[in-house]
Amino acid sequence: MMNGNHHIVVLGAGYSGMMATARLARRLRRTDARITLVNPSASFTERLRLHQIAAGQRLTDFRIPEVLTGTGVTFVAGTATAIDPGTRTVDIDDGTEALRYDTLVYALGSHPDTGKVPGADVHGFTLDSPETASRLAARLRDLEASGGTVTVCGGGLTGIEAATEIAETFPRLDVTLLSHDKPGAMMGAKARAHLRRALDRLGVTVRSGVRVTKVLPNSVELEDGRNVPSDVCLWTAGVSVSPLAKDAGIATDRRGLVLVDATLRSVSHPDIHAIGDAAAIRLAWGQIHGTCQSGIPAGQYTADTIARLLRGKRVKPFRYGYFHQPVSLGRRDAVIQFTHADDTPRRAYLKGRSAVFYKERLVSSTPLKTYRLHRYMYVTGTLSKGGRATRKPAV
Template identity: 45%
Template sequence: MTGEHRIVVLGAGYAGLSAARQAAKAAGARVTVVDARTEFVDRVRLHQALAGQQVPRADLRKMLAGKGIEFVQGRVERIDAVARRIALADGGSLGYDTLVYALGSAGDRSAVPGAIEFAHSVAVPEDIARVPALSGRIAVVGGGATGIEVASELAESRPDLLVSLISADEPGGWLSAKAHNHIRAALDRLGVRVLTDAKVAAVAADGIALVGGEHVPAETVLWTTGFAVPRVAAESGLAVDPRGRILVDEELRSRSHPDIYAIGDAAVIAGPDGRDLRMACATAIPAGTYAATAIAARLRGKAPAARKYRYVFQCISLGRHDGVIQFVHADDSNARTVLTGRTAAWFKEQIVRMVGKVAQA
């Protein structure tokens, strides 16, 4: 190889930072990270930020400089895969030899009338800044992990609020009976009113209209269901799924443009049984490390080792003193072991600390 090989990583979230850190170890490579933000904010702690707690932040330029990685602040608009150049919103551009696409995801409120105007997402740091001061009745829409964490965190930290959780299915219903029964008991203990079999028909200034006609009054509606990925990949002509996520091969290379690797929420990554892996930092971090290892192997003229992946558990916090850790089999199905209560809260906190460190270390 002659000259330095320029690896450009788009996105400084869990996936992008783990890829950049690993890529910086490759001989002969120069690594640049591009992100619209100047700070890394632990996205998995956004429910805590919403409840008024301080969450860790890190200056990206300083953090990456310490590892010999260049940082460019800018919003990526387009990839010219033929010229191998990235166009930024400020008119700047950047060339690359290998690209790692890790632009993540954001909340999507477009599915229900009124949600864009009257509901607030809790998906990216900027969302938290847009949520008005909370008071009175809070309706949290979505019984997935984020909805459960948001509802329980708010109910615990802000006992002055009346929190409802509105969900089409039983909150945590995909977990074992022990885990989802514990979640329901914790929500009850914290005074969260849980509405199941409840589908939102529309959101208005005074609350939510459910399919069937019931009105759920709320001063603030928090939307935790539905994620969208940036349109950059689709608009740049990369092969994507109907949601705009990049289709990748086993090596995490774009199926249409193999010199572009795609990782994290913005990619469709197959698990050991062929099913899509979850949109989770538990997927994003190992995918980032693997992609960078594969790039380094290719630079040495070697075929990368096969990607191996399995989940071990799924963890959900229920405020600061309770939680659920559901252990899973290799195919992500529920195992018998479930931790609950303070042990689970402690376990989840250790995982979140580790995740923050993995992204930043």
Template identity: 45%
Template sequence: MAEHIVVVGAGYAGLAAAKLAAKWTDSRVTLVNARDRFVERVLLHQLAVGQRMRDVPLADVLKGTGVELVVDRVTEIDPEAREVGLTDGALAYDRLIYALGSYSDLSGVPGATGHAHTVSTREDAEELAVALEGARAVAVVGGGLTGIEAASELAESRPDLEVLLVTGGGFGDDLSDKGRRHLRGVFDRLGVRVRDHAHVTGVRADGLVLDDGELVGADTVVWTAGFAVPDLAARAGFAVDGRGRMLVDQTLTSISHPEVQGIGDAAAMKRHDGLELRMACATGLPTTQQAVRALAKRVGGGEPADRLDFRYHVRCVSLGRRDGLIQFVDADDTPKERVLTGRVAAVAKELVVRGALLFQSHPTMPAG
């Protein structure tokens, strides 16, 4: 009798995993997701400033694959019974692929939950769009790629706004010298102010409170400083790290439950040399292919190679619609001095985004 593989979460990693599992095994595959649409999360900062997003029904992407779609929210996982609890009933599984992703973490700073906006989900971005309608000053908290892209998009789309980026580290710390210079030039051109090495200790309706007591005024706060993962894996008793991400081996298999795989942002993945992989599409898509290859090998009665071969190539940053930054990196994600900038980089970033969506229709195509 064919095994039943249940995939929870239909983000970039989960949707691809379900389609690959159906293609590479003879198993029955069910994909569970809280929404009936695939959301291009990397475009949500654009949605927040009024740009349109593609409408991608999951049913259309899954047509002809044999994957059964269940639109419901996962409430719990019982690994002993091998069952996924849903708002409406439960699903039994033989194998589980855990792909519930991540979301912006507002829990660490007083007032953030009540006064800050995020771009983690489509609903978050739509709420931010409403908040921006009457705003004059916006503070973006977080100097990672999400914060940089959000601040750039806001400033370019809404030149009437005063945009401030606040980061606890140095501005562009994860980039090369050439990358930082270009980033600073674009922010200067767009009029985005930067406060780096500034630590936010509170969020109020009228702005941010820094650790020295200074109030930084803002009508709207956009929070991009750090991500958290759902607590379902921890509550289920799976082995997790200190952030609640599922601990997996080189085949992306749970170290505590061999019938379960963790992929995407919700898994703590390490390369064969011990390098911990960052949360990103650039990580999630190629490692998902490797994870499902390993699963298919096991379903077929074999044993996969116990080695996660993975390397980084670039970091792609949109800086509005007319500029961008492609930062070339070594295999371990260390930035090189080689960069691509300007309109060419903006086009390259758009092609990467379109490629991530195309991958969902053709998940066997090379992903890294």
């Protein structure tokens, strides 16, 4: 039950953190609860669109305080540097006193993992923020003047979208996609075939079944000893998370993801709720992998859970199922693979212009609209609760 002026602190304003914050403000608008959102930047990072910035496109700068105008949320521009679960405080690098919390929402997300392969952190670009994407765009513009080679390391959805966007925008550059698996391996055969035709049409060289062992100033070294020429290397292979939770003594897995129960509360500290890329969320069909698609429903669920707990109501376990795998293939092409709850492919898919419309109008633009609409009404961010696949809790 809520006692006094309950303070909820949300760490991280990514897709999960923003959804949790906006919905908490709506849920608790008639209470004396206070909500504070902490994020290093006052701008909302549209991670779904960072590959567009890398290709030199200018996107709207959405300011978080403006998106949350009228909600009563306090925004703090700063980075959380330490959590003390004993005193329920969070240290912030903005020079102010530590923030005290009654409930903490841990939504710090993830960032590209450049620490496992030598040279990736020094010679590789990443799509970690608008700033890093803009630096890559500037380098690509300079390189196109004389022609050169670009390697994209990682054949996941981020690598595919980046490789096709760069190849379409900078046709004088030779773009190579390096991947351990075949690009689009998680998709069905027809969607994967369309993806491969798009890569061929845009002139992207695909080298699958390879592992990168070193990133050098002008090349990328492979496991078999061969070197691939590379004037610019974009690193999209793997992610890592902040060590903040582990350092605070909060229970985590070997990757540093916060271990949570069926209601997304820390198994070691129930006053901490973990969502998004930073949480080890396990359902009956397996563990969720971090995406905007799963992060927004987790943020929505956690806001509803906190509101119910504060009112002394029962909470049902989190249920979620994947619905689609949307992939941009430049500005004029895309492919959408519809999926089962466990992210395995269904027979249905979209390609071409219909897929472009689907992704741009129904996927990429939806999150910010959802956050803003919470000032006036409840808006769901959940496409699927998983059906039969999530009726039983994870073991």
